[in-house]
Amino acid sequence: MSNTRRPAVTGRQYRTGYLKSPMWFARRDRWFRTHSRTGIPLTCQACGHAGIPAELELHHADYHGVYRVAGQWKARERHLDLVPLHPRCHELLHRLIDRDAVLSRGRDRRTASALALARLRAKLTRSDGAG
Numbered sequence: 061m062s063n064t065r066r067p068a069v070t071g072r073q074y075r076t077g078y079l080k081s082p083m084w085f086a087r088r089d090r091w092f093r094t095h096s097r098t099g100i101p102l103t104c105q106a107c108g109h110a111g112i113p114a115e116l117e118l119h120h121a122d123y124h125g126v127y128r129v130a131g132q133w134k135a136r137e138r139h140l141d142l143v144p145l146h147p148r149c150h151e152l153l154h155r156l157i158d159r160d161a162v163l164s165r166g167r168d169r170r171t172a173s174a175l176a177l178a179r180l181r182a183k184l185t186r187s188d189g190a191g
Contacts, residue, residue, distance in 0.1 A: 074123075077133065078126060078133045083132075083133040084133070086135065087135035087137060088113075088118055089113075092113040094139055095144075102116070103144070104144060104145050104149050105143050105144055105145060105149075105177060105181070106150075106152070106153060106177060106180045106181050106184055107146060107149050107185070108181070108185055111146060116144045116145060117147055118142040118143065118144060118145075119142070119145050119150055120137065120142065121141045121142070121143055121169065121170050121173040122137075122138075122168075123169065124137075124141070125138060141170075143173070143177065149184070152180055153173070153177060153180055156176040156179060157172050157173060160176070163175055
């Protein structure tokens with residue numbers, strides 16, 4: 061599968077269907093509950109700043125756990141396939157993945173996401189003076 065966002069036809073269904081569905085909100089809540097039990101502070105994985113569930117989005121490093129059966133969305137993403145990001149950091153990450161052909165060429169979405177996230181983290185933490 062391509063490492064870019066969902067293709068146009070299924071992408072629209074994914075963004076306007078799945079990401080607005082009760083199934084996604086339940087999966088999202090479950091991710092944050094699971095994370096809270098680790099004792100690790102909740103932070104944006106791009107900028108490193110702390111966040112709370114209400115102000116963070118979850119980036120799909122892989123779409124394999126998202127599918128429809130008989131018109132119903134299924135949310136079977138693995139915990140590690142979801143990455144917490146501030147909305148602006150999430151948008152920047154997608155810009156890198158979607159627009160940088162060298163970064164994404166010949167790579168699966170998981171690999172491209174990891175490389176883009178590392179590049180974004182280096183830029184954002186360096187500009188913060190934290191790295």
